[in-house]
Structures are given as C-alpha cells and as structure tokens.
Amino acid sequence: MVFGWGKKKQVDEPVERKTVNQNISLSEVPKIIDDLSKLRESQTLSEIKHLRNNTAPLIDDLMKIGIVLEKDNLNIDDIDKHLAIIVVRGKQQVIDILKKDVKTLMQVSKIDDAKKLDYFLTQLLKKVGDVLGRQTRVIHIFAKKYANQLTDNLKIMNENSDNISKLLKHYGSTQSTFNEITEMLNKIESLKTELNDKTKRNVEILGNLKSFEENKITLQTSLDEIHSSKNYKKYVDLENKLTEFTNQKLKIKSEIDTQFTKISRPLGRYAYGSSLDKEQSGILSTLVDDPFNALLSENYDTIIIILENMRKGISSGSISVKDTEKTLSQLTETEESLDSFIKKVSDYSNIFNSMKNELSELKPKNLTSLENEFSKNTASENDSHLKSKTILSEIDEINLKIPELISKIEGKLRIFSNSKYVISRS
Numbered sequence: 001m002v003f004g005w006g007k008k009k010q011v012d013e014p015v016e017r018k019t020v021n022q023n024i025s026l027s028e029v030p031k032i033i034d035d036l037s038k039l040r041e042s043q044t045l046s047e048i049k050h051l052r053n054n055t056a057p058l059i060d061d062l063m064k065i066g067i068v069l070e071k072d073n074l075n076i077d078d079i080d081k082h083l084a085i086i087v088v089r090g091k092q093q094v095i096d097i098l099k100k101d102v103k104t105l106m107q108v109s110k111i112d113d114a115k116k117l118d119y120f121l122t123q124l125l126k127k128v129g130d131v132l133g134r135q136t137r138v139i140h141i142f143a144k145k146y147a148n149q150l151t152d153n154l155k156i157m158n159e160n161s162d163n164i165s166k167l168l169k170h171y172g173s174t175q176s177t178f179n180e181i182t183e184m185l186n187k188i189e190s191l192k193t194e195l196n197d198k199t200k201r202n203v204e205i206l207g208n209l210k211s212f213e214e215n216k217i218t219l220q221t222s223l224d225e226i227h228s229s230k231n232y233k234k235y236v237d238l239e240n241k242l243t244e245f246t247n248q249k250l251k252i253k254s255e256i257d258t259q260f261t262k263i264s265r266p267l268g269r270y271a272y273g274s275s276l277d278k279e280q281s282g283i284l285s286t287l288v289d290d291p292f293n294a295l296l297s298e299n300y301d302t303i304i305i306i307l308e309n310m311r312k313g314i315s316s317g318s319i320s321v322k323d324t325e326k327t328l329s330q331l332t333e334t335e336e337s338l339d340s341f342i343k344k345v346s347d348y349s350n351i352f353n354s355m356k357n358e359l360s361e362l363k364p365k366n367l368t369s370l371e372n373e374f375s376k377n378t379a380s381e382n383d384s385h386l387k388s389k390t391i392l393s394e395i396d397e398i399n400l401k402i403p404e405l406i407s408k409i410e411g412k413l414r415i416f417s418n419s420k421y422v423i424s425r426s
Helices: 026-071 081-100 111-134 136-142 144-227 230-261 264-273 278-289 297-316 324-362 367-413
Strands: 020-025 419-424
Touching: 020 026, 026 081, 026 111, 026 144, 026 367, 026 419, 081 111, 111 144, 144 367, 230 264, 230 324, 264 278, 264 297, 278 297, 297 324, 367 419
Parallel strands: 020 419
Antiparallel strands: none
16 A cells, blocks of 8 residues: 555646747857756746745654654554554654654755755655555554645655656756757858868869869960971871781781690690700790790790700600600791791891881970870869869758758757747858
C-alpha cells in the first residue's frame, strides 16, 4: 500500500499568442538571444523562488511533526505486545527520516541553486515516501492525527517539486535551443568567411585565366608565323618523307626476323648455356631479342663465331634439335645472308641518320620551346577553367546554406516571442 498524496495539478493550456512581424538584421540576433535568455532565467528563478517559499513552511511542519511524534507513545500500552513492537519500530523509522533527512531549504539566487534545490526535494520526497509507504498502516491506524497533516503537506510538496523540475527542464530546453541558434550563427559566420575567401580566390583565378588567354594569342601568333615560313614547309615535307622512309625498316626487320626465327631455338639454347666475354654476350643477347639491332658491320666477325660455335654444338649434340641436317642447313643459309642483311641495315641507317640531321637543321630553333609553352599554357588555362567552375559551384552551395540556416533561426526564435522575426542577411 502506497502512502499517496493525491493527483498532480493540471497544467493550463497555453494561450494562443498574437503574431507581430519584426524585421531585424542577422547581427542583432545575438543580443536578442541574450535578452531572451536572461528573461527566461529571471522568470524561471522567480517562479522557483515562489515554489521554494511555499515549500519551506511545509518542511518546517515535517520537522515539527518529527519532534512531536517522538514524544507521543501512541498509546501502545493498550495494544498487543507483539503489535506494539511493530508500531514502535515503524514509528522510529518515520521519526528518523523526519529528523535526519528533512532540513531547512536552501535559498535560490541562481540556476545552480535551483538545480540543487530540485535534487534535494526529489531525493527527500522519495525517501519520505518510501518510509511512509512501508509504515502506512502504522501511521493511518495508530498515528491518525499525523496522517492527514503528512498527506496534505507531502501532496503540496510533491506538486511543488514536480513544478520545479518542469521549470528547470523547460529552462534547460530553451537554453539548448539558444545554444543551437548560437551554433547556427557561428556556422553562418564561418560560411561567410569561406564565401569571401572563395570569391577572392575566384577573382584571382579569373585574373590568371585572362593572362593565359592573352598569352595563348601571343604564342599562337608566333607559331602561325613559323608555320607560314618556307623553311617550315621544307621541314614538314622532310618530316613526312622520314616517316614514310621508316616503313622500310619494318620490311628489312621482317626479312631478318623471318630468317633468324628458323634458328631461334638453338640460338636461345646456345645463349643459355654458353660462356662468352661481355662483348660477345651482349651481341648474342641482341641477336636473340632483336637481330636487326645486332647486324652491324663491326659485329660481323663475332656473329660468325657465334653461329659457328652453334654449328659445333649442334653437330656434337650439346645443343639438341629435332632435325640436325635441317637446322645446320638453316644455319648455313643465315650465315650466307649476313652480308646482305648488314648492308641493308647499314644503308637504311645511313639514309635515316642523314635525313634526321637534315631535319634537325631545318627545324626552327624556337619551335619546340613555343610548342611546349603553348601546351603548358593550354593546360593551365583548362585547369583554371575547371577550378573556377568548382569554386562557383561551392559558392552557390554556400549561398543556399546561409538562407536555410537563417530560416531555422527564425523558426526557433518564434518559440520564445510574440514577434515573428524576419532576419535580413546583412
């Protein structure tokens, strides 16, 4: 059975407020928040002080009841001995809680005091309620003259305590909202700074872009002058001829590769198992990988030695092949083709080098540097276009975020005031 003290007081429904529009600047919001916060704190403290002052006499009454109850023997001499023991024990528990835990209420001058008061009353009512709940029969039957006073006092104390808790909870909620508004104001300032930095950066990029565009015109003019010269036309013609001439290399290379493919297996085996000096080893490696590059007149004697050593190895069986006679015949065929191959490679190289030298002499001296500069300038121009596009996109995003935050601030301020604040961005 619980020692109760009635239903809680119903909270009145809020009265609908008349809306008044008020235009303010964003810079005015911090002062409005500060004023509203101080007003809410003042109102909260005033109401809690009032509740505290209403509760203080009830606390005094509880302490007095404890003193009086301690002196009252509750006529236990007229009841059963065993029942008397239970009554005495219950009475003592009630006296202990009223004398030890019930204390004069602290004064309230700031929110921290109110929080301490709220904690004290909550804990006190819980302890007193628990004890009176356990001893409810003892109080209502044997200390009936105290029961009504305890019930009435604790009912009002509980209501006051609940109202103090609600006031503090509401105050905390409003402070949390004020903090959210402050955080949004800080975010807006941060976004404004970011917006200013990005705008300046974009102006710099556009300045660089203009410089790149002007430089591009200058470089293009210089390149056009070169491209329109007779010397450049000769250069282009010779370059085209050189490109066509390089096709001959493919034909010669194909012919040589076809011949050396016939002996590629034994040649590879010989390269793997032979022990040659550094120069011979290098020529042999080139013969295996790309015979065209090895067929130089100065390598002729070494190549003959390599092929003859292969012949000996094939004949002796140290280099294994499927068909000895056929392989030896292909080896002879390769040796007989060496002079022709070397001459074709040499003729091609001489003509190619001659054309390359002539091409180098015809090439305008500043063509490469102008082309490289034009290429770098174009890359920088494209990069600047991309950077500007990215920054403009980020600026647009910021310009969307700021009004959204302002709108949220307007909505939160509406909670605390009859005024509907319309915030300008300036």
